[in-house]
Amino acid sequence: MSPTSSIPDFRRALLAWYDREQRQLPWRTEPAPYRTLVSELMLQQTQVQTVIPYFERFLKRFPSPQALAEAEEEEVLKHWQGLGYYRRARYLQAAARQIVAEHQGRFPSEKAAIDALPGVGDYTAAAVASIGFGLPYACVDGNVIRVVSRLFALDGDTATGAVKKDIQAKAQDLLDPQRPGDFNQAVMELGATRCSPRQPSCLACPVAGHCAVNQKGLDPHIYPFKSKKVKPGKIDYQALFLFAPGRFLLAKRPEKGLMASMWELPAQESGHFIAWPEWFDGEISSRGHLAKPIIHRFTHLHATYHVAMFRSDAVLPWREGEPAGYREFRWVEEHELAQLPLTKVLQKALPLIAAAIQDERKPCPNATSTLPGL
Numbered sequence: 001m002s003p004t005s006s007i008p009d010f011r012r013a014l015l016a017w018y019d020r021e022q023r024q025l026p027w028r029t030e031p032a033p034y035r036t037l038v039s040e041l042m043l044q045q046t047q048v049q050t051v052i053p054y055f056e057r058f059l060k061r062f063p064s065p066q067a068l069a070e071a072e073e074e075e076v077l078k079h080w081q082g083l084g085y086y087r088r089a090r091y092l093q094a095a096a097r098q099i100v101a102e103h104q105g106r107f108p109s110e111k112a113a114i115d116a117l118p119g120v121g122d123y124t125a126a127a128v129a130s131i132g133f134g135l136p137y138a139c140v141d142g143n144v145i146r147v148v149s150r151l152f153a154l155d156g157d158t159a160t161g162a163v164k165k166d167i168q169a170k171a172q173d174l175l176d177p178q179r180p181g182d183f184n185q186a187v188m189e190l191g192a193t194r195c196s197p198r199q200p201s202c203l204a205c206p207v208a209g210h211c212a213v214n215q216k217g218l219d220p221h222i223y224p225f226k227s228k229k230v231k232p233g234k235i236d237y238q239a240l241f242l243f244a245p246g247r248f249l250l251a252k253r254p255e256k257g258l259m260a261s262m263w264e265l266p267a268q269e270s271g272h273f274i275a276w277p278e279w280f281d282g283e284i285s286s287r288g289h290l291a292k293p294i295i296h297r298f299t300h301l302h303a304t305y306h307v308a309m310f311r312s313d314a315v316l317p318w319r320e321g322e323p324a325g326y327r328e329f330r331w332v333e334e335h336e337l338a339q340l341p342l343t344k345v346l347q348k349a350l351p352l353i354a355a356a357i358q359d360e361r362k363p364c365p366n367a368t369s370t371l372p373g374l
């Protein structure tokens with residue numbers, strides 16, 4: 001904050017702007033702890049505009065912790081499909097189950113009990129406590145780190161624990177105890193719409209007069225200071241599309257880790273690859289490869305999938321010794337895809353596979369399938 005500004009004036013300026021100009025978002029109407037929890041988990045790593053339709057669909061199907069707790073995990077993941085970072089969906093359901101089991105289905109109103117819900121970190125707990133219950137806890141996420149770094153012109157590296165602590169303490173000092181939920185949302189709104197990473201609109205900023213960067217004529221782009229990013233790793237997979245009349249083979253990923261419990265084409269890391277016919281005692285015949293591999297970028301990993309296509313005359317059992325720790329294999333019919341949570345890679349692959357081997361399609365005048373041989 002600039003040396004001449006006062007915290008009460010800062011709060012007034014920020015909240016007046018927020019009351020006037022906040023975006024109308026579905027989780028801001030009827031704020032309630034459960035709705036806040038759903039929206040906050042969806043908004044992690046995901047843009048607001050992407051989240052809106054998912055939030056509305058999710059709340060329609062799972063309007064309460066009780067409804068979410070009772071649902072099948074597969075249905076929950078299906079409602080999350082496309083948002084990515086599926087661990088969030090599983091945490092959300094685990095939190096709902098804990099609310100039902102330990103709090104009789106009523107969302108706990110104590111900060112410590114909110115903190116104890118699965119998947120709820122400091123930031124999310126503070127958001128639920130302040131927005132859902134009006135408790136005075138400051139939220140600190142990437143937006144808030146940027147805004148506070150600029151407001152105070154902080155020169156320390158925000159990757160270090162000491163600077164993070166300092167930012168948390170400053171955010172807590174700034175928080176308006178009369179309207180903590182609105183204040184937290186106002187700071188985040190400021191970070192999303194005015195104090196953005198690449199194009200800060202200092203001329204249109206409601207708190208420019210309180211901002212040290214602005215008052216000292218510094219360049220906002222250099223705040224917050226961060227240590228250099230680690231380059232993402234690379235991994236190469238051999239994936240299998242195996243089809244028999246009317247069905248094709250999918251594998252369910254392990255319960256933990258990347259894309260946990262999602263369905264995908266069976267895949268092996270290229271470095272430990274065992275030829276696909278060996279898994280079926282040679283009873284499958286090759287239909288070639290996809291011309292181009294499918295590339296998918298996870299946050300810390302760039303994965304390349306080389307898809308081989310095979311056909312068998314009948315549904316075959318999977319040989320002992322499963323690759324990649326898969327939990328389950330299933331021969332599925334095409335219409336079942338709508339009920340299963342599918343990885344993004346599988347969604348990218350299916351139309352390419354259909355195009356690549358459409359000459360395998362059975363001559364059937366009533367066929368509606370987009371996949372070959374089904």
Ligand code: SF4
Pocket residue numbers: 147150151194195196200201202203205206207208211212213214220
């Ligand atoms: S004046 Fe500029 S740098 Fe300061 S808070 Fe506003 S938008 Fe951010």
